[in-house]
Amino acid sequence: MQVVVVFLLFFNPCRVFADQIIIVTGSNVIRHFARCDAKKVILAGRNVAAAEKAKQSIEKSTGRTDVGEVWELDLAFYASVKAFAECVSKLPRIDVFLENAGIAKVNFSLADGHERTITVNVISISMLGLLLLPKLKSPNTFEALDDEKNANMKTRYLTSKLLEVLYPGFVTRNWRLTPLFYEIGDCTTSEVGGRTPVAAATVDNGALRAFKAQNMWTELKEILEKILSGITRSL
Secondary structure: OOOOOOOOOOOOOOOOOEOOEEEEEOOOOHHHHHHOOEOEEEEEEOOHHHHHHHHHHHHHHHOOOOOEEEEEOOOOOHHHHHHHHHHHOOOOOOOEEEEOOOOOOOOOOEEOOEEHHHHHHHHHHHHHHHHHHHHHOOOOHHHHHOOHHHOOOOOHHHHHHHHHHHHHHHHHHHHOOOOOOOOOOOOOOHHHHOHHHHHHHHOOOHHHHHHHHHHHHHHHHHHHHHHOOOOOOOO
């Protein structure tokens, strides 16, 4: 048996976020936004005292004392999610919204009617994203990509492949078709990369996976609508 270990070295983000308003759930990434000149970084967390300590540490390491704010958000309670979204609605805009918080539990417990991990990592995360969506509306995607002045061609191939992946989700949802995807991590040569579509053609349970995914989304929408009627209308 051959074991292949792949090490990924993530580059240090260097994009400038000057004049941008960033919201982050989870504190381990806001330091980078502050370092990249974000106008405001809102750290949303359940433990306000711990979040304040994280903010102070970031201010000390970046030399910026005017960028961070701590807002209370407990994803285990839908009322907290709605209250947080109401506060966000008063901001002039949101440039980046990063849902980075989550929990991993080994003991079963309920939170607002569902198993706690599902409430926090799935239902509340989805609910918060939908509530903040109006603040995140962006210009036409293809018009933005056709803007030569602001085009970043170094990442254009990656952007094109992302759009390629997003499209089948729309097709699956609206035409009930079932595109198959099978990713192979090590594509160091064209021959190895060529195995990907062949491997995809061998998968025979894609339709079942798509059916389960559609059912899961229908069930999740029903839960969200019970919590807040009309929340999924924009989708």
